[in-house]
Amino acid sequence: DVKVTQSSRYLVKRTGEKVFLECVQDMDHENMFWYRQDPGLGLRLIYFSYDVKMKEKGDIPEGYSVSREKKERFSLILESASTNQTSMYLCATGRNTQYFGPGTRLTVL
Amino acid sequence: QQQVKQSPQSLIVQKGGISIINCAYENTAFDYFPWYQQFPGKGPALLIAIRPDVSEKKEGRFTISFNKSAKQFSLHIMDSQPGDSATYFCAASLSGGSEKLVFGKGTKLTVNP
Structure with missing residues (x-):
């Protein structure tokens, strides 16, 4: 079975904080x-990576960056969290079939 | 060009009924069309997928119908059960490239007992 784990299920941060979400x-x-x-907006791609140290912007990359130093690990970084980044964040891996992690519900206060 | 339009947003069906969710796409280069099922508190999981060389694919109570000329595909859930209550996403992608999936906005299905 494919296993995709995300570092936190729930996270609460303050505006302006730097936030790291990790996926393995x-x-x-x-x-x-x-x-x-987000409700009513479906799944929107922020960033993706097709190899170590390789990344490409998705549809909504503004306010986010990513890091992929090892093949199994892909991190999403919110440089300065804002309230409009309160959302469910999902990591996925795979080719045509994507396998998703359980998600991190991030609240930015 | 990259959009996948999904309808309805929500659907309520009685147990034993047929649930039908529709999707339409614009990019004729798409060649892989999966459906994902998501239960509350979980990530989406692949349910069933089709490629455009076939018009229908069936797995148990779940069937994808594909109409290449109309650029539409749909998910049919026969004999719907309360355990099918979930959010369903259609998607489309291009093989051989980055293989990004373009998702529809989702349909929340409720099956009443």
Whole structure:
């Protein structure tokens, strides 16, 4: 079974804080993805990575950055958290079939 | 060009009924069309997928119908059960490239007992 783990299920941060969300996969997949999920807006791609140290912007990269130093680990960074970044963040890995982690519900106060 | 439009936003069906969710796409280069199922508190999981060389794919009570000329595909859930209550997302992607999935906005299905 593919396992995708995310560092936290729930996170509460203050405006302006730097936030790190981490994702780890155990399937040796090259592709990894970060999405945010908001009611009525579905899943929106923030960034994805197709190899170590390689990254590409998705549809909504503003306010986010990513890091992929090892193949199994893909981190999403909110440089200065804002209230409009309160959301569910989902990590995924895989090729055509994407395997998702359980999500991190981030609240920015 | 990259959008996938999904309808309805929400759907209420009685147990034993048929649930139908529709999606439409614009980019004719898309060649992989998966459906994902998401239960509350969980990440989405692949339910069933189709490629455009077939018009229908069935797995148990779940069927994808694909109409290439209309650029539409739909998910049919036969004999819907309360355990099918979840949010369903259609998606589309291009093989051979970055293989990013473009998702529809989701349909919240409620199956009443």
